[in-house]
Amino acid sequence: MKNLKAFAVAAMLGLNQLATAQQTELSYYLPKEVQYNKNVPTPKELLGYNVGEWHVSHDQLAMYMRQMAEASDRMTIVEYGRTHENRPLYLLTVTSPENHKNIETIKANHKKLTNPTESGKLNIKDMPAVVWMGYSVHGNEPSGSNASLLAVYHLAAAQGPEIEKLLKETVILIDPSINPDGLNRFASWVNSHRSKNLITDSNSAEFEEAWPRGRTNHYWFDLNRDWLPLQHPESRGRLAKFHEWKPNVLTDHHEMGTNATFFFQPGIPSRNHPLSPENGFKLTQKIGTYHAKALDKIGSFYYTEESYDDFYYGKGSTYPDVNGAVGILFEQASSRGHAQESSNGILSFPFTIRNQFTTTLSTLEAAQAMREELLAHQRDFYKESLNESKKAPAKAYVFGSEKDKAKAYHLAEIIKQHQIEVYRPKETFKIENITYTPENAYIIPTEQPQYKLIEGMFERRTKFQDSLFYDISAWTFPLAFDLDHTALSGKNFKNSQLGQKVNEISLPKGEVIGGQSNYAYVFEWHGYYAPRALNMLMERGIATRVATDKFTTGNGKQFDYGSILIPVTGQSVSADELHKILQEVASQNAIQVHAMGTGFTPQGIKLGSPMMATLQQPKILMLIGDGVNSNDVGEAWHLLDERFNMKPTLVTTDRFNRVGLNKYNVIVMADGNYNNISKDKMRSWVQQGGTVVGMGDAVRWLADNGIGNITIKKSENDTTPQKPYADMSNTSGAQVIGGAIFETTLDLTHPLAYGYTDAQMPIFRSNTLFLERSKSPYANPVMYTANPLMAGYISKPNLQKVKNSAAVDVSSVGSGKVIAMPDNPNFRAFWYGTNKLFLNSIFFGQIISGSSARTEDAHN
Secondary structure, eight states: OHHHHHHHHHHHHHHHHHHHHHSOOGGGTSOTTOEEOTTSOOHHHHHSSOBTTBOOOHHHHHHHHHHHHHHOTTEEEEEEEEOTTOOEEEEEEEOOHHHHHTHHHHHHHHHHTTOTTTGGGOOGGGOOEEEEEEEOSSTTOTHHHHHHHHHHHHHHHEESHHHHHHHHHEEEEEESOSOHHHHHHHHHHHHHTOOSSOOOOTTSGGGSOOTTOSSSOTTOOOGGGOTTTOOSHHHHHHHHHHHHHOOSEEEEEEEEOTTOOEEESOOOGGGBOTTSOHHHHHHHHHHHHHHHHHHHHHTOOOBOSSSOOBOOTTSTTTGGGGGTSEEEEEEEEOOSSSEEEEBTEEEEHHHHHHHHHHHHHHHHHHHHHTHHHHHHHHHHHHHHHHHHHHHOSOOEEEEEOSSOHHHHHHHHHHHHHTTOOOEEESSOEEETTEEEOTTTEEEEESOSTTHHHHHHHHOOOOOOSOSOOSSOSOOOHHHHTTOEEEEEOTTTOOGGGEEEEOSSOOOOOOEEESSOOSSEEEEOSOSTTHHHHHHHHHHTTOOOEEESSOEEOTTSOEEOTTOEEEESTTOSSOHHHHHHHHHHHHHHHTOEEEEESOSOOSEEOOTTOTTEEEOOOOOEEEEESTTBOHHHHHHHHHIIIIITOOOOEEEEHHHHTTSOOTTOSEEEEOSBOOTTSOHHHHHHHHHTTOEEEEETHHHHHHHHTTSSOOOBOOOOOOOOOOOOGGGHHHHHHTTOOOSEEEEEEEOTTSGGGTTOOOSEEEEEEOSOOOBOOOSSTTSOSEEEEEEEEEESOOOHHHHHHHTTOEEEEEEEETTEEEEEESSOTTGGGTOHHHHHHHHHHHHHGGGSOTTTSEEHHHHO
16 A cells, blocks of 8 residues: 555656756746746747756857856856867856956965965955856766856846855856756757657667767766866866866766666765765765755755765865865756656756756855865865875886886876976986986976875775775776886985976977988887877888897997888889878878998898888778777777777677678777678678777677687686575675776787786776687787786786786687787777787788687697
C-alpha cells in the first residue's frame, strides 16, 4: 500500500513537472520576495521563449549575454578565448556600479591576498569576495548554462537593499558556457528531436544523442579534466582569467543520472587530496548548509559527502582547493532532453534548471555571509604554503632534455600558466648522472606561494587513505613528459643556481647545420616534432629513408637509430629548393638538420646501406563512431591533426564494411568495441601489408578475432571468501586502475622505440587489460618492469599481473603488422612521453621485420 501511495505521489509530481516543462514562466524560478526592474529585458524578450522551453544554443546564449551586459550598469563582458570551432568564450563581471568604477584597484588588491609579503597589510573587512560561477563544462549537462540565463537576469534586474548589498560586497564572475562546442552539439540534437507534445518515454531518440555526444569539446576531450594540463584553448583562456582574479569560491555545475536527485560538495572526506587544506573542506561544509536550506525551501531532494571526491587537481571543482579558494561541485539529475520518466516521476528540464539557479543564489548568499572567512582563508592558505615550502625536503625541481628541447619547453609552458615561477639554471651542473644546462633545463624553486600546486604537479604518491578514486590517482608531470628530472634538496640546491627568470617562453628554433648540401641531409628522431618534420617532407613529395642502425660522421657526430635521411639526388625538387624546404622544416619543428657531404661514414652503416629503409607516407584511417571510446580516439585525432598536421580519415564503424581500404596503409583503432566491423575484411587488409595500431579494448577485439597473435592474461579463479553486501561497491572499486604511472623498459634498437634515449620509460595505465609476454624474443619492445609502480594506486592483485607483462606486442599477419598497446599513449594530450610510441607505430610499422614479430606459427 505504501509503495502504491509513493507511486501515486511520484506520478502526480511528474505530471506537475511535465506541465511546467511545457510552459514555464519566470515566476517558477525566481525568488518570490524579490522585485525586478521592468526596464531590464527578460530572457523571453531576448530569446523568444521561456527558459527551459527549449535548450539554449550557444549562439543564443552568447547573444543574450552581450545584450544583458549592454543593458545593465552592473555587468561587463569580455571574450577570453575561442574554441576549436571558433565560438567565443565569455566572462561576465557583475558587481555594483561603484565597484565597477574601481574594478582594477579591487582586482589588484584582491590578488595581493595571494602574496604573503603584502597580504598582511590588507584590511579584509573592506574587501569584496570574488565568486566564479562556471556552467556546463560538459555540453550535454545543459541545466547549468540554461540556469546562467536566470542568474544574469536576476543579478541585472533584481531590486532592493539585499541585492545592492550583495553587489557591493561581492564581485561575481560568470562563465555561462565553459564548453560552447559541446553545448551547441547537444542543444541541436535535443531541440531537433523535441515533439510539440513532450515525449517522456526514455526510449525516445531525444534522449539518445548521437556519438560522440555533447559532453566533450571539438576533439572529444573532457574539459573538466584539463584544468591542470591546459591542452585546449578553452582551458588556457579560462585559467588566465582565473589567475587574473584569484576567486574565493568557484562553482562547477554538472549533471548526473536521470534517476538521481541533486548533489553538492563536499564529497567523501577520505578522498580529498592530502595537499588540500582541511579548512577548505570545513568551509565547503558550511557553504553546504546554505544549499540545503535553499533546496529545502523549494522541496528538492539532495545529498552531500557521498559518491564524489576532491582528489585530481585537473578538475574544475578541485583545482581551486590548491589555489586558496573553495571549489564546489553541483550534480543535478539530468532530464537529458525536455522531460523524461525517472524513478522519481517525470523529470522536467525546467526543474533541473531551477535547482542549478537556486544553488547559484545560495552560493552567493553564503559567499556574502562568509566573506571575511573566505578572504582570510585565501590569505592564510598562501602564507601557510610559503611556510611549508621552507620546511620541505625538496627545495627545487629541475627538468630538461639534452636531445628534446621542445618537450621541456612544453612542460615549462604549462607550469608558467599556473603562475609558478620558472628559471633557467645559471650554470651547467650534474646530479644523479644527469647534466642540466642553461640551454636545455628549467628550475622550479619550491619556496614560492604556489608551493602546494608545485608539489601537486611533481609528487610521486603511492600511499593513499582511500582506495577509490573518481578520476586518476597520479599525474606526475615530468614522468608524463618522460623528461630527465631531479628533486633538489638543501644539500644540492642554492638560490645562486637560479639563472634568468623565464618571463616569455617560445618553442626553440631549429636550423640546418653545415649549409647547403648537394649530397644528403640527416636529422635525428629524438626531437618531439621530428615526426611533424618528416610528415611535412612527405607532404611535399620528398623521398626519405630511416636508419635502422647507428652511424657516425667524419667530424664525430653520431646519429642514432631512427635518424631520417633525405637524399638530394632523385628528388622532385632542385637542390636549392630542397635546402629552402629543410630550413623551413627545421625552424618550425625545433630540430637540427645536418648537411652531409659524403655517404662514407667512418663508423656504423653507410648512407647507401640497405639498413637505410625507404619510408612511405602514412595514409591513416581512424575508426570512430558507436562503440569507440570517444575520449581515446579524440586524443589520437587531436595529436595527429592539431599537433602534427597529419590528415587521418575518420571513418565510422558502421561504414567500415563498405569503405575501400586500398588507399590506406595504417588503421588506428582506439579503445572500444568493434563487433560491428568485418573481421575478415580487417584480416585480409593486414595480410596485404597494412599496419593496425590497436589500443585498449581494441586489443581484446583483435585478440578475440585472431587478427594478430595476442595473448591476454586470464583472470585467476576467484577464491574470495564471503563479504558483506554493503562492502561490494568499495571492494570492486578498489580493483579499478583509475589511472596510475608505471615503469617500462624499452628495446632502444626496435623501430617502435626510435627517438628514445633512456631504456626506462614511464607509461600511464587506466585499465586492467594485461598482455602475456610473447614467445618471440623480439615481439615485445616495451615491457613492464618487475617493480613497475611509480605513482598512483593499484591493488596488490593487479600489481602482480602488471609485473613483467607486455606493454606493446607486435604481431606479423601475412605482409602486415598488428601493433597492440593495452594502454593509451596519448592520454589527455599531456602524456607527451609516450606520444612517440604511437607515432612510431604509424611511421615505422611498415619497416618492422616480419620475422621479429609474433607470428601465427609462433603462437600455435
